[in-house]
Amino acid sequence: MRPPLDPRTRIARKARRCRLAGLLFLAIAALAAATIPLAGLWPAPRVHCGEQGCSRTSAPAELFDTEDAARLSRSPTDLRRLDAYVARGSVRLALAGIELIDVGPFAVLMAAVGLALRRLGGPPTDAFARALPWLRRATIAAILWAIAQPLSDALRQMLLYRGTSWGPHWILPLNVNAIVPPLLLAIAAYATVGALESGLQAQRDLDDFV
Structure with a gap:
């Protein structure tokens, strides 16, 4: 049976895990941000590999919902x-802008959570107090992301409808189950x-009073 770890060792290990988890969230944020220009440079990417090597194509029809994509395929x-x-x-630029609306809040959310975890895994003095502002920013980004996802889907569809024989359409993102x-x-x-x-502020005020 292993002897119990020293409390300082346990705290140090937990802090290290927090910092590593923070790096993971920051990496996810960076990857998410990288998809923003990619949406304009390479919409709906598709890679096909065969005996003669790999080819890179784009399938804009896949940006539509399932029903409209099936209609387009016919x-x-x-x-x-x-x-x-x-x-x-101009359309590529618009697609990148819509991707910014869609992915931007998610990237900020991941980055804020990552930085909060890094603060929690840092020096123990006021670690929680230094992490809370980043957690607040993360929750604001989460609120924006919940709204941005259906909005960006509708904007993307309206943009792409102009490139079909169906002509311009107006779409209202009113999917309550997806938003609420x-x-x-x-x-x-x-x-x-x-x-x-x-x-935390009340505790600080009380400490100052005492």
């Missing part, structure tokens, strides 16, 4: 028209962090 004329439309520089649960969770997390900050 119309070679619409597929060619969509490919030509997506090849325009993550939004409520994010708001609850924001309120919790606010309560923790208030409690």
